[in-house]
Amino acid sequence: MFLAILKRLLMLIPVLIGITLISFLLLQIMPGDPASRAMGSRASAEDLQAMRELWGLDKPIWVQYFYFLRDCVTGSFGVSIFHKQPIITLVADRLPYTLAIVLYSTVIALVIALPFAILAAANRGRFLDVAIRQIFVVLIALPPFWLCYVLILWLALNLGMFPTGGVGTGFFENLYRLFLPSLVVGLSTAALIQQSLRAALIDAMKADYVDTARAKGLRGYEVFLRHILPNSLISTISIIGVRVSWIIGGTVVVEKIFSVPGLGSLLIDSIVSRDLPVIRGLTVFFAILVVTVNLIADICYALADPRIRLE
Amino acid sequence: MIPGLNLKALLLASAVALTGLPAAAETLRVAMGFDPLSLDPIATSDNGSIWTQLLIFDTLVRPDKTGEGLEPGLAESWTVSEDGLTLTFNLREAKFSDGTPVTAEDVQFSIERAASEESGWARFYRPITSFEIVNDRQIVMTLAEPFTPAFNNLALFAAAILPKAQVEEKGDAFFDAPVGAGPFMLKNWARGSRIELEKNPNYWQEGKPYVDDAVLEIVTEPSARVIKLEAGEVDVALDPPLNQLEDLDGKDGISTGQIIPYRADFVQLNTTREPFDDERVRKALNMAIDKDALVQGVLYGAGEPAAAAMPVMAYADPELAPYPYDPAAAKELLAEAGYADGFEAQLLVDSGAATSRNAAITLQAMLQQVGVRVEVQMLEGGTQWETTKSGNYDMSVSYATSDTIDPDQIIGFVGVNPERANAYHTEWKSERLNELYEEERKTPDGDERGGMFREMVQILHDEAPYIFLYHPASAWAAQDYVKDFEILPTSNFRLEEVKIEK
Numbered sequence: 001m002f003l004a005i006l007k008r009l010l011m012l013i014p015v016l017i018g019i020t021l022i023s024f025l026l027l028q029i030m031p032g033d034p035a036s037r038a039m040g041s042r043a044s045a046e047d048l049q050a051m052r053e054l055w056g057l058d059k060p061i062w063v064q065y066f067y068f069l070r071d072c073v074t075g076s077f078g079v080s081i082f083h084k085q086p087i088i089t090l091v092a093d094r095l096p097y098t099l100a101i102v103l104y105s106t107v108i109a110l111v112i113a114l115p116f117a118i119l120a121a122a123n124r125g126r127f128l129d130v131a132i133r134q135i136f137v138v139l140i141a142l143p144p145f146w147l148c149y150v151l152i153l154w155l156a157l158n159l160g161m162f163p164t165g166g167v168g169t170g171f172f173e174n175l176y177r178l179f180l181p182s183l184v185v186g187l188s189t190a191a192l193i194q195q196s197l198r199a200a201l202i203d204a205m206k207a208d209y210v211d212t213a214r215a216k217g218l219r220g221y222e223v224f225l226r227h228i229l230p231n232s233l234i235s236t237i238s239i240i241g242v243r244v245s246w247i248i249g250g251t252v253v254v255e256k257i258f259s260v261p262g263l264g265s266l267l268i269d270s271i272v273s274r275d276l277p278v279i280r281g282l283t284v285f286f287a288i289l290v291v292t293v294n295l296i297a298d299i300c301y302a303l304a305d306p307r308i309r310l311e
Numbered sequence: 312m313i314p315g316l317n318l319k320a321l322l323l324a325s326a327v328a329l330t331g332l333p334a335a336a337e338t339l340r341v342a343m344g345f346d347p348l349s350l351d352p353i354a355t356s357d358n359g360s361i362w363t364q365l366l367i368f369d370t371l372v373r374p375d376k377t378g379e380g381l382e383p384g385l386a387e388s389w390t391v392s393e394d395g396l397t398l399t400f401n402l403r404e405a406k407f408s409d410g411t412p413v414t415a416e417d418v419q420f421s422i423e424r425a426a427s428e429e430s431g432w433a434r435f436y437r438p439i440t441s442f443e444i445v446n447d448r449q450i451v452m453t454l455a456e457p458f459t460p461a462f463n464n465l466a467l468f469a470a471a472i473l474p475k476a477q478v479e480e481k482g483d484a485f486f487d488a489p490v491g492a493g494p495f496m497l498k499n500w501a502r503g504s505r506i507e508l509e510k511n512p513n514y515w516q517e518g519k520p521y522v523d524d525a526v527l528e529i530v531t532e533p534s535a536r537v538i539k540l541e542a543g544e545v546d547v548a549l550d551p552p553l554n555q556l557e558d559l560d561g562k563d564g565i566s567t568g569q570i571i572p573y574r575a576d577f578v579q580l581n582t583t584r585e586p587f588d589d590e591r592v593r594k595a596l597n598m599a600i601d602k603d604a605l606v607q608g609v610l611y612g613a614g615e616p617a618a619a620a621m622p623v624m625a626y627a628d629p630e631l632a633p634y635p636y637d638p639a640a641a642k643e644l645l646a647e648a649g650y651a652d653g654f655e656a657q658l659l660v661d662s663g664a665a666t667s668r669n670a671a672i673t674l675q676a677m678l679q680q681v682g683v684r685v686e687v688q689m690l691e692g693g694t695q696w697e698t699t700k701s702g703n704y705d706m707s708v709s710y711a712t713s714d715t716i717d718p719d720q721i722i723g724f725v726g727v728n729p730e731r732a733n734a735y736h737t738e739w740k741s742e743r744l745n746e747l748y749e750e751e752r753k754t755p756d757g758d759e760r761g762g763m764f765r766e767m768v769q770i771l772h773d774e775a776p777y778i779f780l781y782h783p784a785s786a787w788a789a790q791d792y793v794k795d796f797e798i799l800p801t802s803n804f805r806l807e808e809v810k811i812e813k
Contacts, residue, residue: 050428082348082357083502084483093502149534157542164538166528167504259530261346261503269346272663273357274693 005299012291016284020072023283024065027276055081068280077281082273087281090266097167098262100174101182101254102247106240108186113193120194121201132194139191147184148257155180165258181258185251189243193236200232207231234305241297245290336523337811339793342536342545346503346529351486352471353430361468362803363506363527368471368491369515371400371418372462374716378573378800379625381466381716385413385492385515395457395755398439398465402448406513407474408496415450420475422452422465432469436461457753459760463717494520494807504529508806520807540565540788546811547789547796549804553611553666559788566791569613569784572802573622573713573721576667578658578674578706578778579699582739586654587705593775595644597634599681600674604636606781609669613784619772620711620725620735620779624718624800626764631772633779641681653682659698659707662689667708670780674708699736706778711735716801718764719752726771739776 035051052058056067071078077087116136120129156164168177204210205228213223252264263282270278345359352364371386387403405413419442426436438458443451454461464470472492478485489497492515495508506527510520528545530536533552537559540548551559551567560567580587580596587593602616615623618633645653660671668689675685685706690698699707713721723730727748728740747763754760772779785798794810 047431047433051431054429084349084351084354084486090502152535152538157538160542164542164544165530165535166539166544167501257532257535259504259528259532259535261501261529265503265531272692273348 001302005295008295008298015291016287019287020069020280020284021065023280023287024068027280028061068277071277071281072284077285078277080270080275080278082270082275083278087278087285090278091263091282091285094261094263094266097174097178097260098248098251098255098264100178101185101251101260101262102244104175104178104182105184105186105189105247106244108182109189109193109240112186112190113197116190117194117197117201120198121205124202129198133198136191136194139187140195142188144184144188145253145257147187148181148254151180151184152257165260167260178260181251181254181260184254185247189240189247192239192243196235196239197232200235201228204228204231230304234301237297237300237304241293241300244293248286248289248293337521338524338526339522339547339806339809339811340526340528340545341547341549341806342528342530342539343549344529344531344533344536346531347506349486350489350497350500351483352469352473353425353427353432356431358802359529364468364471365493365803366495366508366525366806367489367493367497368468368473369405369493370466370468370470370472371402372466374466374799374801376797376799378716381463384466385418385472391462391755395459395753396454398452398454398462400450400452402450403515404448405492405515407490407492408511408513409474409490410513411474411476412447413472413474413492414447415444416447417472417475418450419444420478421472422470424473424478425469430469432467435464435467435469459752459754459756460715460717460719463715463719467715494805495525498524514807516807521810522806525806537788540790543790546793547787549787549798551786551788553613553784553786556611556613556786556788564791565788567786567788568797569786570798570800571615571623571782572785572798572800573624573716574710574802575617575620575622575725575782576670576708576710576780577617577620578708578780579704579735579737580706580739580776580778581699581702581704582737582776583702584705586648586650589648590774591644591648592650593778594634595641595648595681596678596683596778597775598637598641598644599683600634600677600778600780601636602633602779602781604677605670605673608673609666610781610783613786614781617779617781619768620777621718621721621768621771622711622713623782624713625716626718626761628765628768631765631768634775638680645681645683650682653684655684655686656705658685658687659695659704660687660689661692661695661708663692666783667710671708674778700732702736702738708780709735712802714801719748722764722767722771723748725777726767734776737776739774741770741774744770 035048035055035057056064068078075088077091079086080090083090116132120132123129152164156162162180163177166177168174210223210227213227248263251262252268254260255262255265267279267282270282343359343362345357347359347363348357349355349360350364350367352368355361370384372381372389373384375382385402385405386400389398389400391398400418402413402415402418407413422436422439423442424430426433426439438454438461439452440455441453443453445451474490477490494511494514494516496511497506498509499507508525508527510523514520528539530539533550536548537551537555539545541562556567556569559565580593582588606612606614606616616633618631621627645651658671658674660667662668671687675687678685695707698704699709711721711725724732725735726744728734728738728745730748734740744767747767751760751763754763785802787796787798789796792811792813794812796804796809798804
């Protein structure tokens with residue numbers, strides 16, 4: 001197991017080099033001059049040139065790529081043109097909020113999805129199953145920005161139960177403040193999990209080993225907890241893996257509306273201001289995160305299902 | 312136990328507790344749409360950074376509230392020699408927030424830094440060629456040749472006075488925990504989230520700021536800023552969506568305000584291309600636009616129609632009226648220029664600017680009335696800028712703002728060719744305007760200089776290298792207990808003047 005993980009880690013190196021190369025080259029063809037964005041529309045040509053030299057934008061492309069690789073290896077990921085700080089510092093400021101939303105929304109999703117998936121599977125084809133499925137289909141279809149505003153207007157503004165946005169200090173304050181944004185993300189994750197887990201549960205219920213277990217005289221809940229549920233959770237783990245990768249960079253709308261200073265809003269702001277080093281650094285950083293999350297998901301499969309081996 | 316006694320003891324205890332407490336610290340909370348990038352005054356040009364810097368640092372002189380003149384800042388008084396080449400400043404007995412005095416040496420250091428290579432604003436300060444420190448509180452600046460805007464440029468945020476010793480010692484790290492002579496000190500900066508400020512106890516304006524603390528909450532979504540205000544989480548919301556202003560004003564406990572800052576919105580016309588090289592066509596386009604309708608429809612009434620691509624600021628001619636809305640006359644002019652059947656053209660617009668986007672679509676409909684068929688092309692802001700700069704466009708919706716209260720900066724940008732931007736990439740050129748610009752920069756402030764500006768703006772209006780649109784208002788909404796909050800014509804705000812009267 002340990003060796004297998006090590007092997008997977010080594011395999012990441014060529015993947016990451018590929019990612020740095022692609023993200024670097026893609027940004028080279030992106031229109032817009034960072035120097036003129038930084039200095040505003042009224043800067044003179046000499047001032048712009050001085051700025052480009054200061055940032056090394058006048059160097060040949062391969063030299064710039066080499067600098068970029070060096071920054072990635074040394075862990076700073078480069079220095080932001082606008083914030084004038086190492087990118088790793090910017091990331092460190094914002095990552096906790098993004099990770100908090102990732103974890104928090106996943107917990108919320110599981111709390112919502114598990115009981116409803118089980119309930120639906122147990123009542124397959126009956127009214128309850130159909131009703132639950134329809135509700136979750138609607139949840140998938142709801143646009144997040146709309147849901148954000150509805151929750152803010154209803155729970156925060158009218159009932160005053162939650163703040164309308166922003167983050168605070170300390171674990172418990174943020175647990176409270178990040179509830180609504182995590183709920184928005186969590187609801188759509190819940191919908192995905194509910195649909196797939198329901199199907200997996202139904203499949204598992206029909207499996208031969210379940211009949212065997214029953215024939216051996218195991219009680220209903222024992223069959224469910226020891227045989228049906230673990231076998232069905234494989235699909236849930238893979239959905240969570242994919243979702244987590246998506247949430248890390250994909251919660252921009254939620255972050256913007258709830259004023260959460262996460263990585264998604266940093267990425268969008270940097271794209272708007274043409275802060276090339278930040279965009280590049282973040283792309284690589286996201287790639288590392290996604291690859292890591294996938295690795296963790298794979299390990300989780302292996303733990304949940306003895307038939308899967310890490311090779 | 313006797314219950315009554317217990318209650319009495321409790322009351323007594325709480326009364327003691329209450330009298331023992333100092334008055335609660337007053338905090339002013341402002342929701343702002345921009346996240347400052349850096350607090351280094353010479354490295355920034357974004358609103359979030361500029362507004363925050365102006366709360367922490369102070370300048371020698373600063374624009375007064377009307378935006379028409381300058382008032383003393385760290386300089387108590389000053390004299391300008393008759394030839395305009397020597398500026399003498401007498402500093403007041405001011406201190407930085409850490410208690411060290413503001414000296415002439417700090418002034419020289421800060422202005423030289425603003426003129427240095429790494430400064431984005433160097434060209435504003437390079438005309439000052441030498442400094443002479445008379446004593447700790449007097450400094451003389453000398454110019455090699457007359458340059459009237461130099462004095463005004465010292466009122467710009469980039470000329471903020473910094474403590475020399477500390478900036479030299481700490482380098483870039485100084486700006487993470489800056490020390491300034493402005494009304495507030497930085498207490499905590501949670502990037503992307505909030506900036507916490509506290510009153511500078513050494514601020515030279517005694518008694519100010521009136522509030523003890525100020526918090527700038529970064530809320531980039533305009534609707535979210537308003538929701539925060541309604542929920543009572545902030546006291547002031549900057550730039551609420553214009554279409555919600557009326558609604559907000561009607562709410563109990565909330566009032567709104569607006570001001571027209573130094574900004575003009577317009578459509579750049581590429582005068583190197585047909586038919587925009589023909590003055591008649593450009594005038595016709597101006598007459599085909601119903602500016603009042605644009606102000607009502609696009610700005611929800613929060614703005615004024617524009618007569619030129621210049622903000623209404625110092626030396627502006629109050630008589631200069633916008634082009635009349637007259638589609639019939641516009642058609643006649645087009646026919647005279649040989650475009651009786653109109654023509655086709657492309658209009659670029661920044662896809663991220665909602666107001667400009669709405670304006671573009673309205674313009675398309677209005678121009679259709681005189682036979683001009685417009686294809687609206689939405690581009691990301693940076694790309695739009697690159698495209699107009701390279702001259703590869705017909706028409707482009709844009710705007711210009713002034714950072715100083717001297718109209719020199721902005722006329723140089725929108726009217727002079729080549730100078731800084733080839734008349735903002737319209738490539739239009741007026742020899743007379745160029746001459747006046749050279750002259751104006753050498754002429755001392757006064758009626759003569761004012762006349763030159765009026766003539767330049769008149770030329771710009773008459774030859775119309777732009778379709779002049781409007782001057783949009785900057786708005787704010789605040790709780791009723793917030794007194795004396797306002798946005799200045801320079802777009803920033805002075806929190807030291809604000810009182811909370813609950």
